Amino acid sequence: MYELEIRRKEIEDLFGISLEILTFEQWVKEQFDRALAENIVTEQMLSSAWITAYTESLTQRRRDITPIDEQCYQWLFTLKILLARE
Numbered sequence: 001m002y003e004l005e006i007r008r009k010e011i012e013d014l015f016g017i018s019l020e021i022l023t024f025e026q027w028v029k030e031q032f033d034r035a036l037a038e039n040i041v042t043e044q045m046l047s048s049a050w051i052t053a054y055t056e057s058l059t060q061r062r063r064d065i066t067p068i069d070e071q072c073y074q075w076l077f078t079l080k081i082l083l084a085r086e
Contacts, residue, residue: 008021032046054079055076055079058072058075058076058079059072059076060072
C-alpha cells in the first residue's frame with residue numbers, strides 16, 4: 001500500500017491533479033451524493049438509470065463502451081433473482 005501511495009503522489013505532482021483511490025462502494029456513494037447534491041436527478045431516477053445501464057452492459061447492448069466478453073447469462077439470471085426478491 002505504501003508503494004501505491006508513492007505512485008499516487010508522483011502522478012499528482014507530475015500532472016498537477018488530485019487522485020483518490022476508492023472502493024467500488026465508496027465510488028458509487030460519491031457519484032450518488034454528487035448527483036443528488038447538484039439537484040440534477042432524484043435518487044429514484046439515478047437508481048433506475050444505473051440498473052438500466054448495468055443490465056444493458058450485461059446483455060451486451062453497450063459493446064461500444066462496455067465490451068464484456070464473458071458469458072453473461074448466469075449474471076443476468078442472478079440479477080433477476082435479486083430483483084425478484086425486492
